[in-house]
Amino acid sequence: xxxxxxxxxxxxxxxxxxxxxxxxxxxxxxxxxxxxxxxxxxxxxxxxxxxxxxxxxxxxxxxxxxxxxxxxxxxxxxxxxxxxxxxxxxxxxxxxxxxxxxxxxxxxxxxxxxxxxxxxxxxxxxxxxxxxxxxxxxxxxxxxxxxxxxxxxxxxxxxxxxxxxxxxxxxxxxxxxxxxxxxxxxxxxxxxxxxxxx
Amino acid sequence: xxxxxxxxxxxxxxxxxxxxxxxxxxxxxxxxxxxxxxxxxxxxxxxxxxxxxxxxxxxxxxxxxxxxxxxxxxxxxxxxxxxxxxxxxxxxxxxxxxxxxxxxxxxxxxxxxxxxxxxxxxxxxxxxxxxxxxxxxxxxxxxxxxxxxxxxxxxxxxxxxxxxxxxxxxxxxxxxxxxxxxxxxxxxxxxxxxxxxxxxxxxxxxxxxxxxxxxxxxxxxxxxxxxxxxxxxxxxxxxxxxxxxxxxxxxxxxxxxxxxxx
Numbered sequence: 001x002x003x004x005x006x007x008x009x010x011x012x013x014x015x016x017x018x019x020x021x022x023x024x025x026x027x028x029x030x031x032x033x034x035x036x037x038x039x040x041x042x043x044x045x046x047x048x049x050x051x052x053x054x055x056x057x058x059x060x061x062x063x064x065x066x067x068x069x070x071x072x073x074x075x076x077x078x079x080x081x082x083x084x085x086x087x088x089x090x091x092x093x094x095x096x097x098x099x100x101x102x103x104x105x106x107x108x109x110x111x112x113x114x115x116x117x118x119x120x121x122x123x124x125x126x127x128x129x130x131x132x133x134x135x136x137x138x139x140x141x142x143x144x145x146x147x148x149x150x151x152x153x154x155x156x157x158x159x160x161x162x163x164x165x166x167x168x169x170x171x172x173x174x175x176x177x178x179x180x181x182x183x184x185x186x187x188x189x190x191x192x193x194x195x196x197x198x
Numbered sequence: 199x200x201x202x203x204x205x206x207x208x209x210x211x212x213x214x215x216x217x218x219x220x221x222x223x224x225x226x227x228x229x230x231x232x233x234x235x236x237x238x239x240x241x242x243x244x245x246x247x248x249x250x251x252x253x254x255x256x257x258x259x260x261x262x263x264x265x266x267x268x269x270x271x272x273x274x275x276x277x278x279x280x281x282x283x284x285x286x287x288x289x290x291x292x293x294x295x296x297x298x299x300x301x302x303x304x305x306x307x308x309x310x311x312x313x314x315x316x317x318x319x320x321x322x323x324x325x326x327x328x329x330x331x332x333x334x335x336x337x338x339x340x341x342x343x344x345x346x347x348x349x350x351x352x353x354x355x356x357x358x359x360x361x362x363x364x365x366x367x368x369x370x371x372x373x374x375x376x377x378x379x380x381x382x383x384x385x386x387x388x389x390x391x392x393x394x395x396x397x398x399x400x401x402x403x404x405x406x407x408x409x410x411x412x413x414x415x416x417x418x419x420x421x422x423x424x425x426x427x428x429x430x431x432x433x434x435x436x437x438x439x440x441x442x443x444x445x446x447x448x449x450x451x452x453x454x455x456x457x458x459x460x
Binding site: 012014015018019022047048116118119120121122123124138140142160161183184185186187189190 | 284407
């Protein structure tokens with residue numbers, strides 16, 4: 001399968017590229033929307049600040065290209081910040097509008113839960129869907145904000161960090177998002193990527 | 199709830215993996231390529247590479263090591279990130295923002311800094327602004343002299359007289375680093391067990407995640423140090439090289455004892 005990894009200058013693109021190639025797919029980096037229609041599956045990675053990421057996507061017109069592709073049925077997987085960008089709005093450093101492919105907000109961990117932020121390290125994600133049940137287990141997380149989908153049924157995995165939060169989403173097996181890094185989560189992460197990238 | 203991490207540390211000298219003792223004696227024990235394969239099979243939590251080469255000469259003549267050594271740290275990064283899908287940290291000899299950028303761009307998730315923390319704090323701060331605190335690990339290398347904890351830079355060669363345990367932690371926190379790698383020079387490669395007293399003091403004194411390193415010889419050392427309240431990671435070098443399947447066996451035992459590991 002031809003997989004387009006959206007490269008907007010934020011995050012460890014090399015790891016996800018290696019992971020995709022390792023699974024015998026062909027990964028290409030997309031820095032502009034020109035050839036976006038040639039790919040079967042898009043991956044939106046990312047580490048960093050939400051607003052900076054959005055302004056980089058807006059600069060190249062990648063934002064509209066992604067939205068159009070997904071509205072026309074193309075599959076997409078957002079990883080970490082990439083998952084958050086799929087949502088309508090983030091409250092990181094003020095309010096920023098996201099791609100709006102998923103209804104809901106991105107919010108900070110409440111300081112009252114008194115756990116260390118960023119939430120960094122291995123934590124358990126539990127599948128809410130039978131088809132993914134065997135992939136429940138420990139994944140590698142690094143983040144300070146989390147996604148709050150408006151519709152509960154889009155939640156694919158739940159993780160506990162002071163509260164139970166949505167650590168992965170699945171909309172009609174077309175739009176996927178994972179808050180953790182499957183490309184850093186050893187064999188379990190690779191198995192999850194394998195299951196999603198079809 | 200977050201798991202505690204068990205982290206192998208690989209010391210690399212001139213492109214080959216070495217056993218380290220008190221930061222001074224180094225014996226070649228393997229090559230990077232074979233080790234990568236082994237660690238991949240073991241499903242480990244995280245891997246730390248420390249390059250302790252004193253020059254940039256990579257000893258590729260050592261063909262008697264069955265597979266030749268690698269030529270540079272970039273080659274290692276390239277090789278490891280193609281095979282290993284886990285968090286990778288690189289350290290040793292990093293002095294500038296450019297090197298940090300290069301490593302993080304080429305597949306490392308974090309860098310481990312020591313001398314640069316004191317000699318180039320401006321660029322450490324800059325790196326934290328760009329990549330976030332989670333990408334920068336501060337290595338606190340120390341010796342105990344007459345019962346006092348003394349910190350060092352330059353691979354344990356120069357003492358940092360101006361710092362005490364309390365002030366160095368404050369310094370690291372103010373710089374904005376995301377994690378502390380607490381490394382006992384005295385215990386390095388000795389198998390005397392972890393320096394529990396100092397580890398407890400550091401964990402108590404900071405909100406940053408702490409990884410303890412230096413002195414492990416067996417699973418009981420892991421168990422003992424892992425019971426420290428609030429300790430995020432347990433690291434070891436030599437032990438994983440000399441005991442058959444040490445990593446998976448240790449993980450299994452730690453979990454059996456009810457400790458919070460993956």
